[in-house]
Amino acid sequence: GLKSSHFITPTPIQALAIPPSLARRDVLGSASTGSGKTLAFLVPMLERLYLLKWGPLDGLGAVVISPTRELAVQTFNQLRDVGKYHNFSAGLVIGGKPLKEERDRLSRMNILIATPGRLLQHLDSTVGFESAGVKVLILDEADRLLDLGFLPALRAIVSHFSPGGPNAQNDRQTLLFSATQSQDLAALAKLSLHEPLYINCNKPGEEGVVPAGLEQYYAVVGLEKKLDVLWGFVKSHLKMKGVVFVTSGKQVRFIFETFRRLHPGLPVLHLHGKQKQATRLTIFQRFSSSKSALLICTDVAARGLDFPSVDWVVQLDCPEDVDTYIHRVGRTARYQSQGKALLFLCPSEEEGMLQRWKDKGLEVKKIKIKQSKVGSLHQQMQNFAFKEPEIKYLGQRAFISYMRSVHLQKDKTIFKLSELPAEEFAASMGLPGAPQIKLFETSKANKSRGGVKQPEVEVDVASEEDEDHENVAAQSKVSGPSLKSVRTKYDRMFERKNQSILTPHYNSLIRHSSSASESEEEVFTLTRRDHDLPEFGGSTSGKSRKPLISSEDLSKRKLKAGGSKKGLLKIRSGPDKVIFDESGHPTTFYEAGKEAEDIARDSKLREKYLDEEKERMRKAHEIDREVARDKKRERKRKRKEKEKEVSKGFFFLSYLPPPPQPPPSPLFIQKWAFQFKVFP
Incomplete structure (x- = not known):
């Protein structure tokens, strides 16, 4: 399988991680983006199941957990290419499809590649889903799993599997891989790994180093000029294959809709987490197979995805930290290839970002954007917002989402909301003013x-x-x-x-005064009165009133029953129902019923009533017949118009040139007749 996929020489992370993984040790691996971490855990996973002679009846044997759906699909395709000579059944559980379809096939899977949310849903609700026999558990892009808040879900998932380690009955092996190492990974490693072997292929002192073939640049651009600079960059690189990262999905939609209407000269695609699963997969495959295209996306495409031959990675918005920056630029310059990355920084963000790069040991060159290369979209954006309310609405939501994201960032040395030109930024998006x-x-x-x-x-x-x-x-x-x-x-x-x-x-x-508060308390405060209740159904006036029971002896149940509708009806009579005749005179319900009974008894009144009803029904019948005749005439008129059109078609057919020899067959004549709609 490796030879058919043209994998001959292992990469450094593969050479270091595969031998101890084959020895059934838990591994915590870290390597730069594009270094082949996927094969570093797929090869030992397949090999262990093969040595255990795992069969279709043995159930679930290995689970791979990925943070995003796109990364899970990519891992699944890699597994199909490498393991196509094995007899294992593999499944992809990522959501976006009906739960019932996945439930029917889940019990037959040996290898499962899943996102945490849908996997936990099946573990909790799917009947017959056995997870105790899992031999290999793999956490891919583990730091991203923690960034997305999946730690509670991962704890619940691990609790469903039996404990690992050499002393456990089933000896579950756990492999954890990531491009960067963070403090939160220690908690996850302690949760799921047993005496792990730490493998770090990055240079000493440079945690999360970027690929060697990557050229990194940054430019200081005002917030109100970023769209203009991006447009000028795209127009200057019409043959490139580039990825543009922004902060939120609302910004992705706004930039995509406006650039699509501006016709830049190369295909424009967009990818964000709110899209449906089928749409996301279609866009992912289309961009992967394109030679030149522009993909506008959020950080959903920043981790693990292998887009072939990406020339440029442009970051329109500043990443939240250096780890996110490393993952973004890792979409280009994949293993032993070349690529370029460009980051647009606001003036208030430059100093803090330079310090963060220095702490990580990264060197990013500063360039200056030529004024002749900067576009001018102000007028076009205003026209879009004025003519199309949808564009204006998208612009308002994009503005609000960006400002909120800056406000929520932890590192306030980089993200300073008060120093951003809000009004100018809104004007650059075509908005008449900054939204509240x-x-x-x-x-x-x-x-x-x-x-x-x-x-x-x-x-x-x-x-x-x-x-x-x-x-x-x-x-x-x-x-x-x-x-x-x-x-x-x-x-x-x-x-x-x-x-x-x-x-x-x-x-x-x-x-305004204490008197008001006293009166208000008096109104809204419930106080119990020591009074006697009248006997149900008895008189309430004079000496004949007899106390039923004192309020001290009443239970809550009896008080509630006394306040119900039935209890009140025993004390006082019920309400009277009033109906109105055609002239608007009110009549009680029982009096109207009495009149109806009198009419039914009197034969003359009954005959008069029946005659009136017959006359009313006869008039209604005449009206219905007239309406039916009108509909019939209309259908006849439409049929005649259609016949006239058909006759014109016959007339035109008679002036056609004579058919070629031999004489035309009936099928030929029928073909011409259908072409001119002779036989509708």
Whole structure:
């Protein structure tokens, strides 16, 4: 299988990881992007199942967990190419398809490649899905699994498998691979690995080094000029195959829709996590097979995906950390190939990003964009937003999502929301002004999935009451997550000082004195009265009233029964039902029924009523017949028009040139007749 796929010489990570993996040791491997980590765990997985003589009746033997659907599909295709001479059955469980179809086939799978969410769903709900006999568990791009908040799901998944280690009955082996190493990986390794062997193919002191054939550049570009610079870059490289990374899926949609309408001269594709699974796979395959194209995507395509022959990786927005930067640029310059990467930084982001690169030992060259290469999209963006409301709506959502993402970033030495030109950025997207944004300051425990939610403090930016919101922001800094209540917009409304210009009824809504509070308490406070209840069905006036039972002896059940509809009907009579005749005169329901009974008894009144009903039905029948005749005439008229068209076709057919010799067959004449719609 390796020879047919043209894999002859192992890469460094494969040469170091495969021998101990074949010896059934747990491995925690780290290597640069594009170094062949997929084969480093597929080869020992297939080999171990083969040596165990694993068969179709043995059930599930190996599980590979990937962070994204695209990476899972790519791993599955690699497994089919390498292991096509084996007899194992392999399945792909990534969501996006009906759960029932996967359930029917799941019990027959020996190898399963899955995303954490759908795998946990099957482990919890699918009947007959046996997972205790798993021999090999593989976590691919483990740091990305943690970044996406899958740690609780991974704990639940590992708990379904029997414990690994040499002393366990089934001796489960766990392999964990990633391009970068982080502190959170230690918790995951402690959870799932037993005495692992650490393999690091990166250079000493350079954790997560980029590929050797990669040329890295960055340029300082104002936020309001990024779209213009990107457009000029695309127009200058019309034969390239490039990937453009942005922060959010809303930005992806906006840039894709606008660039598609501008017709850059090469195919434009887009990929983000909100798309349906079939669409994502189609775009992934189309871009992989294209020689020149532009893919606009989020970080869903930043990890593990192997796009062939990518020339440029352009990062329109600054990545959240250096690890994300390394994974993004790793889409080009794959194993022993060449590639280029370009990052656009805002002026406020340059200093902090340079320091982070220096800490990781990365050298990125600074270039200056020529003014002649910068496009001018301001007028076109305005036209799109004015003519098409959809583009304007996408632009507003893209603006808000970008600003929120900057606000939520942890590293405030790089991401400074207050220094971004919001109005100019909105104008560059064709918007008439910067949309209002509501940002939420959330505690660190609330950001991690599975943490305890803390009260959120709302900070409203770009609104008119600046003074009030500065006070709110100051309070949030002092109190933080220890606030006892959540502030709402109504609280801020009642704290305004200029209430008289808003509504004249403000004084009636707010308590100003203690008397108001006392009266309000008196109204809304329930007090128990020591009074006697009348006997059900008895008189309520005079001395004849007899106390049923004192309120002290009443239980809650009896009080509730006394307040029900049946209990009240025993004390007082029920309501009267009133109906109205055609002239609008009210009549009680029982009186109307009495009149109907009288009519039924009187033969003359009954005959009169029947005659009136017959006349009414006769008139309705005449109206229905007239409507039916009109419909029939209309169908006849349409049929005659159709026959006229057919006769014209016969007339045109008579002037056709004589058919070639030999004389035409009936099938030939029928073919010409169908061509001119003679026989509809």
